[in-house]
Amino acid sequence: MDWKTFQALLSGVNKYSTAFGRIWLSVVFVFRVMVYVVAAERVWGDEQKDFDCNTKQPGCANVCYDHFFPISHIRLWALQLIFVTCPSLMVVMHVAYRDDRERKYRAKHGEEAKLYSNTGRKHGGLWWTYLISLFVKTGIEVSFLYILHRIYDSFYLPRLVKCEVSPCPNIVDCFIGHPTEKKVFTYFMVGASALCIVLNICEIIYLIFKRLVRTAKKIRNRRPPMTVHHDDYHDDPFNNRNHPLSKMALKERPPSFRTANKGYLNPPTLKIEEKIRASAPNLTVDL
Structure with missing residues (x-):
């Protein structure tokens, strides 16, 4: 994964975000991407090699590992970060579309002609695009948390697991490598994801409230003033x-x-x- 491209994408989205959106980008980049790159990848470096079972039966350790870890935490978080940042591309592409229309309009009507007062302003269709991207990001965060909860039983990692999957001859004890360290990082990443969900909900409420206030002002300005003689x-x-x-x-x-x-x-x-x-x-x- 090219993290420089990912950082450039987040920096481009930061220009068109609200205050809550900028906080969300900071949390994603500092508390999730940096923790993922610097520490989490090393903890889950070669987890299958650290998964030891008290049997030498060929294939038993591999089957038990696949049974208890159908998908690795580190790969699931990588997918989550990619999918969460993808809706922000909708906003960037919409602004690029506005810039292209503005360029064509100026080429046709002159350099001083303007189709938009500000192409990055969240007004009209861009407001809807931004709001839909927030709903999509919130849905993706909740979905990945639910998947992690279903697979790993409330985000808990035990030290010892008992496996009786074929071709294991009987109930086999298997030990997970670095269980406490993995548990701490799991809880940290889950908490950062929950914080991002709260920020997305706050931003949705803020955008809707601001739109209602603006609409109420327009309706108030349209009413004719009552003159008193x-x-x-x-x-x-x-x-x-x-x-x-x-x-x-x-x-x-x-x-x-x-x-x-x-x-x-x-x-x-x-x-x-x-x-x-x-x-x-x-x-x-x-x-």
């Missing part, structure tokens, strides 16, 4: 208590009910009394 508001007799009127407005304002009926409610008795006193000063009038 301030003149009508001030003319309302129920709302103009706290708004003082000018002198001209007070003069033009019609009289209220209390002012119009003031003459009827309070008769001018004082003016009549003054007239009577002026005509007859010695007369006392009780009103």
Whole structure:
């Protein structure tokens, strides 16, 4: 496997990823690829040679090893890493397709013409491609974890296994080489895979939530704004208590009910009394 090509692929995908996608790439490259290349390959270097059985029956050790290890951990993880990184090629190919369309469009309409504001922006079809790639990566991670769980019984590696498969003459004890070391690396790789699944789910939720917020803003901007007429508001007799009127407005304002009926409610008795006193000063009038 060409790990330099694999690293170049991950670096190219990093340009079009979100924050969760960049963390996922870091976890894949540092905690899975580097551990796989530096340490795990050496632990599982020649595991069939380290698989010893207490019998010299020809073919018994080979059959027992194939029975308990139908597929090697190291080869299964290599397949998992290849399949997990393949969906990222969908995003890279979609961006390359956009770049090609942009180049043809500029060649036809001029250098300043633009078909896309940014070919790497996750908008439209590229958003769907990116989201589908996340679902595919999550499905691949879960599938390989399930396969490893089914084959090796909850990721556990015993020190001793008992084999009674033909051509073994009877129940044979077989010993696995470096069992504790293999168990530690198995749990570590399973934990890194589970962390990648959590990051993929977080990125899916983030993309969907961001798309919903953007759609809600578009719907809000399409609605016509409601205009409030301030003149009508001030003319309302129920709302103009706290708004003082000018002198001209007070003069033009019609009289209220209390002012119009003031003459009827309070008769001018004082003016009549003054007239009577002026005509007859010695007369006392009780009103």
